[in-house]
Structure formats: C-alpha cells, structure tokens
Amino acid sequence: MSSRKVLTLQDRVKVVELAKTLSARKIADTMGVGKTQIQSILKRKAEIMTDFESNVSGDRKRLRRVTGNEEINTLTWEWFQDAMRRRIPVSGPMLQEKALRFAADFNNDTFKASSGWLESFLSRNNIVLGSMSGDRGDVSTQTVDDWRKKLPTLCQGFEPKDIFNMDETGLFYKDTTKKSYHVKGEDCAGGKRSKERITVSLCASMTGEKVTPLVIGKAFQPRCFNKIKRDQLPLMYRNNRRAWMDSSIFTEWLKKFDNKMGRQNRKVLLFLDNAPCHPDVKLQNVTLQFLPPNTTSMTQPMDQGIIQTVKLKYRKRQLQHLLTHMERNDKSASTLLKEINLLNAIYWTHQSWNQVEISTITKCFAQAGFTTANLTSVSPVEEDIENENSEDDDDVPLAVLKLAKELFDCEFSELVRIDKDIATSDNSEQIDWSKPATELLQNIQPASSSDSSDECDDNEETPQLCTFAEALDSLTKLKDFALQNGKCDILSSVMKTEELVISMRVGIQCKQAKISDFFKN
Numbered sequence: 001m002s003s004r005k006v007l008t009l010q011d012r013v014k015v016v017e018l019a020k021t022l023s024a025r026k027i028a029d030t031m032g033v034g035k036t037q038i039q040s041i042l043k044r045k046a047e048i049m050t051d052f053e054s055n056v057s058g059d060r061k062r063l064r065r066v067t068g069n070e071e072i073n074t075l076t077w078e079w080f081q082d083a084m085r086r087r088i089p090v091s092g093p094m095l096q097e098k099a100l101r102f103a104a105d106f107n108n109d110t111f112k113a114s115s116g117w118l119e120s121f122l123s124r125n126n127i128v129l130g131s132m133s134g135d136r137g138d139v140s141t142q143t144v145d146d147w148r149k150k151l152p153t154l155c156q157g158f159e160p161k162d163i164f165n166m167d168e169t170g171l172f173y174k175d176t177t178k179k180s181y182h183v184k185g186e187d188c189a190g191g192k193r194s195k196e197r198i199t200v201s202l203c204a205s206m207t208g209e210k211v212t213p214l215v216i217g218k219a220f221q222p223r224c225f226n227k228i229k230r231d232q233l234p235l236m237y238r239n240n241r242r243a244w245m246d247s248s249i250f251t252e253w254l255k256k257f258d259n260k261m262g263r264q265n266r267k268v269l270l271f272l273d274n275a276p277c278h279p280d281v282k283l284q285n286v287t288l289q290f291l292p293p294n295t296t297s298m299t300q301p302m303d304q305g306i307i308q309t310v311k312l313k314y315r316k317r318q319l320q321h322l323l324t325h326m327e328r329n330d331k332s333a334s335t336l337l338k339e340i341n342l343l344n345a346i347y348w349t350h351q352s353w354n355q356v357e358i359s360t361i362t363k364c365f366a367q368a369g370f371t372t373a374n375l376t377s378v379s380p381v382e383e384d385i386e387n388e389n390s391e392d393d394d395d396v397p398l399a400v401l402k403l404a405k406e407l408f409d410c411e412f413s414e415l416v417r418i419d420k421d422i423a424t425s426d427n428s429e430q431i432d433w434s435k436p437a438t439e440l441l442q443n444i445q446p447a448s449s450s451d452s453s454d455e456c457d458d459n460e461e462t463p464q465l466c467t468f469a470e471a472l473d474s475l476t477k478l479k480d481f482a483l484q485n486g487k488c489d490i491l492s493s494v495m496k497t498e499e500l501v502i503s504m505r506v507g508i509q510c511k512q513a514k515i516s517d518f519f520k521n
Contacts, residue, residue: 005033007041009048013153016045069111075102075440077125079433081274081293092118098433105437144298147291148369154289155269155370162268163370164211166203167302168245168275168424171311173198173345174337198243198342199424200349201253202302202310203270206365208358212236213349214253217342218243224341234350245277245424254281261285273300275424304364306356311419313352314345471501 007015011031018027019042028035041048076099083090096113099121103111111117121127155163174196201214214236221230230237236256238249261268262285272278274290281288291299321344322336433440475498482491 007031007033007037010149012041012048015041016048017153017156019045069103069108069117071106071437071441072099072102072108072111073121073124075437076121078440080125080127082276082433092122095121102437143292144295144369147295147299151369158267158269160206160370161209162266163206163271163365164203164209164268165271165301165365165368166201166211167273167296167300167307168199168201169302169307169311170419170424171198171200171314171345171349172196172419173342174340197419198345199245200310201245202307202353203257204301204306204361205268206301206362206370208361210353210356210361211257213353214238214249215346215349216240216243216245216249219342222342224343228343233346235346235353237346245275247277247279250277251279251281254283254286258283258286271300299368301361301365301368301370304367306361306364309356309360310349310352313355314348317348317352472498475501 015027015031015038018030022030024035024038024042028038031038076095079098080090080095096118099113099117100111103113199216201216203211203213212235215238217237217239218241220239236253238252240246240249257270267285267287269287269289271289271291273296274293278288278290280290296303318337318340321340325331325336475494478494479491479498482488482494
C-alpha cells in the first residue's frame with residue numbers, strides 16, 4: 001500500500017486558489033490526493049493563507065497542530081516580531097522566559113516552555129538562528145528567494161498598475177556638516193540636529209504612478225509658511241515633536257489614499273515594511289501586505305534606487321541654490337546652508353519627486369522581484385539603475401560638484417549617504433509588554449502616539465513684508481530678464497504670476513469698496 005501524499009504549504013495555497021473555480025473532487029484529481037484531504041485543507045484555509053503571508057516556509061508539509069497553548073504561542077510570536085522590528089537580538093532562553101511569563105498571566109501551571117516546545121515554536125514560525133543586520137550582505141537569501149516565489153500568488157488579482165510600495169526616509173534638509181556622516185537614528189532623537197531633519201514618505205506603483213509625497217516636520221505651522229496654510233502646499237505636510245512617522249499620521253495618509261483609490265473605482269495592493277508605525281488597518285479599497293522582516297534592502301522597491309534618486313535631485317537643487325545666492329552676497333556657503341527653511345525643503349522635495357522617471361520606478365520594482373512581461377530579468381536592471389545614477393552627475397554643473405566636495409567632503413553622488421541611517425519612526429510606539437497577557441491579547445497593535453505640537457522652529461525666520469508695488473516691480477524685472485535671454489518658458493510663468501498678483505490686488509480693492517461708492521455722482 002502506497003504512503004499517503006502530504007501537500008506542502010505551497011501546494012495547499014494552490015488548493016485554496018483552485019477552490020475558487022473547481023470542486024473538491026476535481027482539485028483532488030489535479031493534486032493527486034484524496035477528496036477528504038482537500039476538504040480538510042479548505043476548512044483551514046484562513047490559517048494556511050496566514051502562514052503563507054507570514055513567510056512560513058513553503059516546503060512545510062504539516063498543518064499547524066493545535067497544542068492547547070495557542071494564546072501563549074500567539075503572544076510569544078508577537079513579542080518576537082516586535083523585538084525584530086526594534087533590532088533586539090533574541091535567544092532561545094529569552095523566548096522561553098517570555099513564554100513562561102505569559103503562561104503565568106494566564107494561570108497556566110502546566111506549561112513548562114521546554115526545549116521541545118522551543119524547537120516546535122521555532123519550526124512552526126520558520127525562525128532560524130542568524131546574524132541580525134540591516135545590510136544587504138547579511139539578508140538571508142533563502143528568505144528573499146522564498147518571498148519572491150510567493151509574490152505572484154500575493155499579487156494575484158491585481159494588475160501591475162494597482163500594485164504599490166510606500167516607504168519613509170529621513171532627510172537633513174539644511175545644515176549638514178562633515179559630522180553628520182553615519183549618524184544613527186538615536187543621535188537624532190533630540191538636540192540641535194533634530195530641528196534640521198524631516199521625514200519624507202514616498203509611494204509609487206509598479207508601473208510608475210507617483211502618489212503625492214508626505215513630509216513630516218516638527219512645527220505645526222512653521223514661521224516660514226507665514227500665511228500659507230498646510231493644505232495649500234504641493235504635498236501633504238504633518239508634524240509631531242520629533243518629525244517622525246507615527247501610527248496616527250500613517251493611518252491618516254492611508255485613509256486618504258484609500259479614498260482616492262475608491263474615487264477611481266480601484267482595488268489596490270500596498271506593500272510596506274513591518275515598522276511599528278505601520279498598523280495593519282482594514283480598508284475598503286487598499287489591501288496591505290507586509291514585507292518579510294529585515295529584508296527590505298532587497299525586497300522593497302523604494303530601497304532599490306527610488307529614494308536615492310529623489311535625494312540626489314534634492315541635493316542638486318540645494319547646492320544650486322547656494323551657488324546662486326553666493327553670487328549675490330558675501331555670505332559663506334555654510335551660512336547660506338543654515339538659512340534654508342522647511343518651505344524650501346518641501347518644494348524641492350516635490351520638484352525632485354516629479355522629476356523621477358517612470359523607467360526608474362519600474363526598474364526598481366523589477367529589481368525587488370516585481371516582474372512583468374517586459375521586465376523579466378533582474379541582473380540587467382541593477383546595471384541600468386547604477387548607470388542612471390552615475391549619468392545624473394553628467395547633468396550637474398562643475399561648480400556644484402566642487403561645492404559638494406568643499407561642504408560635505410564627499411562626491412556629489414555620495415550625498416545620499418549623509419542621512420541614510422537616521423530614524424523615521426518612534427520606537428516608543430512599541431507594545432508595552434509589561435501589561436497583563438490578557439490585555440495584550442486583546443490589543444496586539446502598538447498604541448497610537450500623536451504629537452500635535454504647534455511649536456515653531458526658532459531658526460525659521462518669518463518672511464519679510466513685501467508690498468504689491470514691490471511685487472509688481474520684481475515681476476517687471478523678471479520679464480525683462482526673460483526677454484533679454486530669450487527664455488519663453490520663464491516669460492510665460494512670469495506673465496501667469498503677474499496675472500495672479502493683479503487679480504489678488506483687484507479682489508482686495510473690491511472687498512474694501514462700499515456698494516454706495518458705485519452710486520456716487
């Protein structure tokens with residue numbers, strides 16, 4: 001008698017997918033197993049898909065066995081994931097000690113957290129011993145390979161145009177001295193440097209569709225905004241005490257994105273890293289899918305060159321701004337660098353994002369394993385991205401390249417490393433594991449921490465008063481400049497701006513006039 005065929009997790013996922021169109025009998029014939037086994041799999045399809053999406057090994061053949069300690073196992077697994085997100089090394093005894101603490105909270109005297117339990121827990125959750133590092137060279141290639149094999153199934157039902165990736169990056173937007181190299185996130189938690197950084201969130205689709213960026217600063221209404229309201233800016237601006245992403249800001253952005261997709265009658269898939277500030281929110285039009293822990297340097301499209309491209313374009317604008325103003329006065333470049341304000345940073349970020357080519361985005365998605373019919377090869381893509389970044393220097397004026405060396409003591413293309421390692425989220429949003437296990441089980445997700453501080457940065461200066469006459473005089477000079485240099489595009493922009501200024505002036509005069517004034521003899 002032949003032995004019973006046991007299906008792997010990958011096979012069981014296939015069974016779940018086939019069940020959408022085929023009967024259990026036909027699936028059994030296709031898979032070469034009995035109908036009873038297929039029916040058993042379908043009864044546990046929710047558990048199977050959870051395992052699959054949680055990066056459990058696709059080669060596993062046994063279903064999870066009900067042990068009677070599910071609550072303890074669940075909390076221990078959540079604690080382990082939280083420790084991984086916080087970059088805390090975890091050993092076997094640590095897992096056993098934490099499990100025993102949960103068992104005590106549940107008044108479970110029979111649970112011993114034995115070596116057998118530990119081995120089973122590690123195997124069940126596909127946990128292996130390894131080096132804990134965020135560098136590309138230390139990422140488990142096996143984990144990445146397993147993830148890429150799963151991508152077609154995870155993306156099933158979504159067209160490439162409806163598959164998105166969103167990620168945050170830190171940016172020192174003005175004063176960046178040589179001491180800022182290799183600054184870690186903890187070094188930016190407070191003090192002077194924390195006032196000079198922002199968090200930028202970027203989101204794009206597999207086909208190159210770009211979502212309006214989100215910038216997180218420290219002040220609710222910075223002085224440099226003057227009378228410009230936050231909702232009038234070219235991108236979404238929010239704030240908290242440390243200029244970090246938190247769960248409340250993320251949820252707000254996510255709901256806006258969900259509403260936008262709803263208005264377009266679209267159902268989309270959004271890939272995210274599993275940072276504490278990214279809660280698993282259930283939405284109408286957006287499905288969230290989290291990347292495997294500690295693999296984003298290879299699995300996240302934004303990390304394959306999109307963020308780097310935006311930062312290089314930002315630094316180019318920053319240095320060109322300095323050169324231009326150095327020609328107008330005797331201030332040093334370092335002094336002018338400190339005068340750059342948040343409003344500059346917001347517009348430069350907006351313009352830099354708009355200039356990212358669609359081809360750059362699609363290549364980065366392909367590099368992360370998101371392939372389409374015309375992007376099936378990975379190796380050539382990596383070469384193209386490197387060539388594209390190196391070609392960017394060809395368009396940078398020599399004076400800018402020289403200034404980059406003088407100010408930052410590095411080549412222009414290396415400027416992206418200045419703020420590479422700064423934190424973008426607050427680790428205080430972690431789960432409070434000192435609470436009773438019963439309470440933890442009810443609310444696994446980290447609590448939201450929103451800081452609505454309206455504090456203004458003391459270094460931000462209020463714009464100087466400018467009258468209508470002075471504004472029109474400046475526009476007249478700009479028109480003369482455009483005409484003398486034959487710049488039709490500048491002339492067109494100046495004419496539109498002049499029209500807006502005049503309309504604004506006429507509107508104010510009409511409001512100030514009384515109706516009775518129009519009936520005077």
